[in-house]
Amino acid sequence: MTEENNVNTANETQASAATESAPVVPKKIERNRPRRKGRRNDRRKEPKEFEESILRIARVTRVVKGGRRMxxxxxxxxxxxxxxxxxxxxxxxxxxxxxxxxxxxxxxxLVKVAVGSGTVAHPVSAKFKASKVFLLPAQEGKGLIAGGAVRKILELAGIRDVLSKAHGSRNSLNLARATFAALADLPTKEVAAKKSTKKEADATEKKVEKKKAPAKKAVAKKKPVAKKAVAKDSAEKVEKKAPAKKKTTKKEDK
Structure with a gap:
């Protein structure tokens, strides 16, 4: 018992010495604040200016002195x-x-396309190498009747209703370039608006000119001459004409 008491007293003395030598750490004040989220979560995702779509991924090689470069x-x-x-x-x-x-x-x-009513303004076609693309306007609600590269390009341009047909090579790169050539031929919003204003102005000018133009006077029709009277007059004119003189040669004079 005496040995156990001695061990306990020794442990107590060591613990008291350790507590006296250890520095006093102030207690943390607990506050009812929500935890801060990371900076990545705080940043709001900015909307992208353009949407992206991959048409194709191809492996190409280049022959170099040491071999092929992929x-x-x-x-x-x-x-x-x-x-x-x-x-x-x-x-x-x-x-x-x-x-x-x-x-x-x-x-x-970048190419600007006039997308007023969600379709193409007028029928248009374009060719690039062996690929040819036709685009035709469609009614609202018809949808995109296209496939492959043509469909992706028209969707990203904002065209909702169109009829299309591809002829020749179906290479996606050639079809894409042909569709861009066709879209480039379409008028922009500004050009289309100018054309419409010109047509309206011309129509109004024509209406004004018609109103200002004086009424045409009624012209008296000539009475038709009888055929018999015309025949008599022509016969009298022929009789009045003098007979033509005969030309005499030198031999006859002698």
């Missing part, structure tokens, strides 16, 4: 669905690098 060719289409659309091609050793290059190239090659 790369990726990426074709991307971007658009805001409000009349602006663009296409770009990028090459890189990685797919992500090719996508970034293609997006940067597409932003430099």
């Amino acid at each position: 790369r990726f060719q990426v074709t991307v289409v971007i658009g805001d669905k409000k009349g602006r659309v663009g296409m770009g091609v990028g090459k890189s050793g990685e797919v992500l690098g090719g996508i970034q290059k293609a997006i940067a190239a597409a932003k430099k090659n």
